[in-house]
Amino acid sequence: MIITIVGLGVIGGSFAMALNELQEHEIYGVDVNKETIDKAKKLGIIKDGCTSGSDFIRRSDLVIIGLYPSAILNFLKENQGNFKRGAIITDVTGIKETFINEALGIIPKEVDFIFGHPMAGREKKGIDFASKEVFKGANYLLTPHNKNKEENLSKIESLVLKIGFSRVRRITPREHDKIISFTSQLPHAIAVALINSDKEEFDTGAFIGDSYRDLTRIANINEGLWSELFLGNKDNLLQSIESFQDQLNSIKDAIINEDRESLTKLFKESGIRREKL
Amino acid sequence: MIITIVGLGVIGGSFAMALNELQEHEIYGVDVNKETIDKAKKLGIIKDGCTSGSDFIRRSDLVIIGLYPSAILNFLKENQGNFKRGAIITDVTGIKETFINEALGIIPKEVDFIFGHPMAGREKKGIDFASKEVFKGANYLLTPHNKNKEENLSKIESLVLKIGFSRVRRITPREHDKIISFTSQLPHAIAVALINSDKEEFDTGAFIGDSYRDLTRIANINEGLWSELFLGNKDNLLQSIESFQDQLNSIKDAIINEDRESLTKLFKESGIRREKL
Missing domain, CATH: 3.40.50.720 (NAD(P)-binding Rossmann-like Domain)
Structure with missing residues (x-):
């Protein structure tokens, strides 16, 4: 060809x-x-x-x-x-x-x-x-x-x-945009929010392990492309962000209430899901 | 020895x-x-x-x-x-x-x-x-x-x-716990919340790239250890979660308002920070 x-x-x-x-x-x-x-x-x-x-x-x-x-x-x-x-x-x-x-x-x-x-x-x-x-x-x-x-x-x-x-x-375009808002756009939003929430009181680089490195890799984002992608999939992405926020709030509530049992349950669930992936 | x-x-x-x-x-x-x-x-x-x-x-x-x-x-x-x-x-x-x-x-x-x-x-x-x-x-x-x-x-x-x-x-124990709540515990909370927010409507594994894989790796968490670590650093971790939530809300607001300029600015900031790391 x-x-x-x-x-x-x-x-x-x-x-x-x-x-x-x-x-x-x-x-x-x-x-x-x-x-x-x-x-x-x-x-x-x-x-x-x-x-x-x-x-x-x-x-x-x-x-x-x-x-x-x-x-x-x-x-x-x-x-x-x-x-x-x-x-x-x-x-x-x-x-x-x-x-x-x-x-x-x-x-x-x-x-x-x-x-x-x-x-x-x-x-x-x-x-x-x-x-x-x-x-x-x-x-x-x-x-x-x-x-x-x-x-x-x-x-x-x-x-x-x-x-x-x-x-x-x-897949259909509708399914595509729905799932991509979760598997691709949400992780990018998270990575950006994570690194931008660094108060930079300390020399962060000296205190990180693989977890922070992994979670912020994609924070180095092509800003022109990704603002188009985010805005072009607005409703799905907002829904994905909100579902994530609900889950993070469950973790937060468990910490506030010192509810070890709920925390352990959330961690077990995430472990099973990751293992399955 | x-x-x-x-x-x-x-x-x-x-x-x-x-x-x-x-x-x-x-x-x-x-x-x-x-x-x-x-x-x-x-x-x-x-x-x-x-x-x-x-x-x-x-x-x-x-x-x-x-x-x-x-x-x-x-x-x-x-x-x-x-x-x-x-x-x-x-x-x-x-x-x-x-x-x-x-x-x-x-x-x-x-x-x-x-x-x-x-x-x-x-x-x-x-x-x-x-x-x-x-x-x-x-x-x-x-x-x-x-x-x-x-x-x-x-x-x-x-x-x-x-x-x-x-x-x-x-570093002092106080500084340690403050920064670790951000560089280590917060990423684990995020990874758990991310994978737990999967509605599992689709066969997620077929629709992921490296970003989702990277961000959920640590969701496979040792539940006994990490519930101790989270609860043993309660106040710092709650503060780190809240700073992160503020940043994620900024992204969310920019999407809701279709504010491309703010979104681009947030992405540029995260890119610079990640580059510096």
């Missing part, structure tokens, strides 16, 4: 690396940053690239868009007439329901947009942090809509399994 | 392994569980061991107690007359202020109790999960009191640096 990757950031760049390794496809890159294109060429992970990609897109069987949700919509608008008939487009966006509804209004009918979400990433941004290793063993989610062709969904499935993902699941 | 380790669980067992590797000391083990003693002997990490340790303790220059806070106090009471004159005792307890006050009332005056806290551990318990590797590069905290001899404090410092810890800090 001729594949164009739009946005050679940490995810797009990782796709280029992983796909390039298969040595089965002709890969092109599009990125607004000329330096990024040069780096990708130097790494040999794209055959060619440029900052505005209509030429590549016209020839591509598959276009992988690794941009922020709002930027994808702009990109689709600008390139409505540029896609090859029958091409597959796919994204890597962490929110789906509202985004898909908006995107479906723009997509030309001669292409098939398969909405996907690789559950892999790095806390840093940019091609310098791209790595095909992040995909190894990770989950991939597809949120099909009624215009998708089964053969194209299967094609994307096979491709992502080939580049290292271990599991592909199909 | 002749060293007796009391409690060959994950921390005591790791001490036995790490000390044994130095090949400089004669190491004995005490554990209520006969099977644990047999395992430790089979591993060759103790010279001998038994379920009640007064014989070893009488001869030991250093006694490392790897028990829960309440069990340490019982152990001290039972062995008040058994310690060698001039021996050093040390603990590995995660809370200090109240605990030290209680312990100082029991400790015989001919021994020097150096209170310590290795900031290393495993989420699982028991000798099967002991490993000298967990100490590598970790922080060690000492909370000296006015009866400690400087030479004994230095002796413990050198010893823990020798078995892999990278940094030893001395």
